[in-house]
Amino acid sequence: MAERRVEHVMGMPVVVDVRDAGVGADAVDRVFEWLRFVDATFSTYRPDSEIRRLDRGELALRDAHPDVREVLARCERLRVATGGYFDARARGPLDPSGLVKGWSVDRAAALLRAEGACRFCVNAGGDVLVRGGPWRVGVQHPHERGRIAALLSLTDAAVATSGTYERGEHIIDPLTGRAPSGALAVTVLGRDLATADAYATAAFAMGERGPAWTARLRGCGAMTILAGDRVVSTRRFRRHRLPLGGAASAPTPPSPPACGSPPSWRP
Amino acid sequence: MRAVLAALVVTAVIIVLLVSYDTRPPRRANPESALRTPAPKVTRRPHPPGSRTAEGRMFNTPYSRIQVLATVYRGRLIDVRTTQLGGNDTHTNALNARAEPILREEALRAGNAEIDVVTGATTTSLMWIEALQSAMERASRG
Numbered sequence: 001m002a003e004r005r006v007e008h009v010m011g012m013p014v015v016v017d018v019r020d021a022g023v024g025a026d027a028v029d030r031v032f033e034w035l036r037f038v039d040a041t042f043s044t045y046r047p048d049s050e051i052r053r054l055d056r057g058e059l060a061l062r063d064a065h066p067d068v069r070e071v072l073a074r075c076e077r078l079r080v081a082t083g084g085y086f087d088a089r090a091r092g093p094l095d096p097s098g099l100v101k102g103w104s105v106d107r108a109a110a111l112l113r114a115e116g117a118c119r120f121c122v123n124a125g126g127d128v129l130v131r132g133g134p135w136r137v138g139v140q141h142p143h144e145r146g147r148i149a150a151l152l153s154l155t156d157a158a159v160a161t162s163g164t165y166e167r168g169e170h171i172i173d174p175l176t177g178r179a180p181s182g183a184l185a186v187t188v189l190g191r192d193l194a195t196a197d198a199y200a201t202a203a204f205a206m207g208e209r210g211p212a213w214t215a216r217l218r219g220c221g222a223m224t225i226l227a228g229d230r231v232v233s234t235r236r237f238r239r240h241r242l243p244l245g246g247a248a249s250a251p252t253p254p255s256p257p258a259c260g261s262p263p264s265w266r267p
Numbered sequence: 268m269r270a271v272l273a274a275l276v277v278t279a280v281i282i283v284l285l286v287s288y289d290t291r292p293p294r295r296a297n298p299e300s301a302l303r304t305p306a307p308k309v310t311r312r313p314h315p316p317g318s319r320t321a322e323g324r325m326f327n328t329p330y331s332r333i334q335v336l337a338t339v340y341r342g343r344l345i346d347v348r349t350t351q352l353g354g355n356d357t358h359t360n361a362l363n364a365r366a367e368p369i370l371r372e373e374a375l376r377a378g379n380a381e382i383d384v385v386t387g388a389t390t391t392s393l394m395w396i397e398a399l400q401s402a403m404e405r406a407s408r409g
Contacts, residue, residue, distance in 0.1 A: 008327070013397070121383065123384050126386055128384050135384065136384075137383065137384050137386060138386070139385070139386050139387060140385050140386065159386045160386065161386045163387065185387065
């Protein structure tokens, strides 16, 4: 039996859609158990979370959960890799949320694979990981409300969009402390959601300079919608695009590969 | 059925964007503010004989309560109404006033779209889609 479920966790709805016939409710239960653990451990809203206790100096880093140490170390590597544009302390207090969402979905995907799932999709508040495929993934247009800006065919991939879509999502430029200008939205696709999401956040904060930076990323594709509706995308991104508007007449995608076949992801 | 549902993701995004001009959602849902959908101003054609209508289950988020009524005819969604949308009154009123005509129109055009998932979709639209799916499943079961 296939299984599809949504729960509100980590401050957003998370949709888990497993298409494998042999994978059922138990596997999806475990995914949401994992995400609730992540929420309790990493939440910046819960005073008793490890992140808040670390920030108040009540918990030493060496005593923190290994997952917390892993995430914070990765945040630091990303801060360096993005020239400071991805910064878990952009606002002052420790806030690794920009990595935690993608990282926890990547771990959830590993969990589902271990349960025998090969064809599934996890959508965490608009950031998406797919395994198996191909999946047709629309990129919401940032201000033309009834439209998608691009349609992608993705297999074994992750795609994250940063921009002005999401209520409550307020990215700031860590270097100036102000809201970035120049870009309306940045979509990054890659193999894992943690990286795609962090790079999308950083590229959005870079504004006009984002596209040049995303063009140099290894293993990722990106599309940036700049003010004035200029759209800049990398070759890797365009490789996954399907024609828009002609969805009904597009060629039928190949049938999904069998589980265990080599990953089809070619950046 | 799934294709129709997927096609409505974009529509849901429209609606949420239409009503989401305040940047901070209310901290908690106010159950008192959940309204029944007022009678629409446009005249509805009666549903054809053999069509089935069902209300999906209520979806709760920290910010809103969402429930949807779906009508299915020969496996196809022909009507949808948002019957509960708690949250704040601005959202509720704006959604009631604007959502239904858009949804009705979009639902009729939805058959050809083939989108599995949308990146950049808003939080509320994701919940709305789930509410619609629940209603469609119940209507399809009869």
